[in-house]
Amino acid sequence: MRMKLAALAAAAFALSAPVQAQAPNDAQIAHIAYTAGQIDVAAARQALQRSHDAQVRAFARTMVRDHEAVNRQAVALVTRLHVTPAANPTSAALSSQAAATLHRLATLRGAAFDRAYVDNEVVYHRNVNGALRDTLIPAARNAELKSLLQSGLALFTEHQTHAEHLASRLH
């Protein structure tokens, strides 16, 4: 449990600390948002390999469908705007943390895996939504990028509520 809490705290730090020091530009925001989406797709694919729970699997399929759809639109937008997403310490920290989470969950099976996956989804969406609301959306300069992030926040808020309902069933 101590390790799990430490991992969650690190994920929250990754999303908030570097961007508080200096507001990210649009190229960095695009990279952070795309990376955050890819991370959740990878987590969902792991769940589809390991979980046998119908509701957990349905949630994971929605995460793949929705985050891939948003990222396709993000790629189309930055291509049209001639913006090259720029790697930055926040997206690097997110990727590193996600790799550790995938590794930790790979040791679990059955109900223990389902609980760990869904618990992580609750915290991950809460952190991403907080970063979107408080940092990334206010900092975005391009109106279309800001609009896509706002649509994403509405979508990911539903994901968070969905994950919270699942978590209350699993515990």
Place this chain on the structure above:
Amino acid sequence: MRRLPPLAALAGAAASAAAPPASHEHAVPIAGMHFGAPPAGLRAGDTILWVNRDIVAHTVTARDRSFDLVIQPRQSARVTLRRAGAIAFYCRFHPTMQGVLNVGR
């Protein structure tokens, strides 16, 4: 020579005698991860045109399974209401999205 009534008049009389109450089509948006409010005064035989303005796919699924539509982003789909009553519906992909159609006779 006996005069026959115009065919158009006969056809019109037949249509008005047999026609059921006119059915209507109502557009209901899906936007910002919410179903728009269904219109008042729905009747059996009416059609709902669901318009998905969101950036992801949704379903409109009746709890009684009388319809189950999958609507891609920025696409729309129709369902004709076959019976009167309260029809609860939701999105299978996003279960927090839900609503009720109140259909009169």
